[in-house]
Amino acid sequence: MKYLLPIALVYLLVLSCEEPKPLSSVDPVNWDKRAVKSALSDSLESGSTFLSIYSQIYLRTENDQADLTATISLHNPNREAQVYVDKAVYYNTYGEPIxxxxxxxxxxxxxxxxxxxxDGVDKEGGTGANFIFDWKIEPNTNEPIIExxxxxxYGQQxxxxxxxxxxxxxx
Incomplete structure (x- = not known):
């Protein structure tokens, strides 16, 4: 029992010395593995999708905010055709690209x-963040579904x- 307190203090000291983990939203999936290696066909149709997301929302007043974790999913609803995404830009509440x-x-x-x-601790987007995705699809195929x-x-809520x-x- 007399060793429990020193062990706990050493454990807390080790935890406090660890480097903070990078935000997963800043260091996402290795996109290079998904990069298109050859030129795409000129016959592809282009489009853009706007997606609103919220890093934070107001609770009872504008001074009381809740931080949220957002999972953005880009779905390819085609059974045989690929979808190509040229760019994904994340903007904050003020329309500035983050x-x-x-x-x-x-x-x-x-x-x-x-x-x-x-990540829920990534507050850069604020209460009115959004994305714009630029994509390409083959003619007569479904556009991506983005959600x-x-x-x-918080506690039990x-x-x-x-x-x-x-x-x-x-x-």
Missing amino acids: RVYFDKTIFIKPMETVQIVI AIMIST GISFVTTGKKLLRS
């Missing part, structure tokens, strides 16, 4: 889902909701 997730065209295999996670799930828990991307009329 980060670009990849700067090379990536592919999403048929029926596959690719995700981006915005976000935001979630958080849980908050969760979903947003769905909207295709923009002009890229």
Whole structure:
């Protein structure tokens, strides 16, 4: 029993000396593995999707906010055709770009889902964050379905909701 306190203090000291873990939203999946290696066909149709997400939401007043973890899912609903995503840009509440997730065209295999996670401690987006995704598809195939799930828990209370991307009329 007399050794328990010193062991606990050493354990706490070791924990406090550890480097903080990088945000998963800043260091996402290795997009290079998904990079398209050859030139794409000129016949592909281009489009853009707007997706609202929320890093934080107001609770009782504008001074009381809850931090949320957001999972952004890019679904390819095609059974045989790939979807190509040229760019994913994350904007904050003020419309300022925070980060670009990849700067090379990536592919999403048929029926596959690719995700981006915005950690709950990543508050850069604020209460009105959003994404714009630029993508390409083969003619007569389905455009990507892009959704976000935001979630958080405080004690016994849980908050969760979903947003769905909207295709923009002009890229």
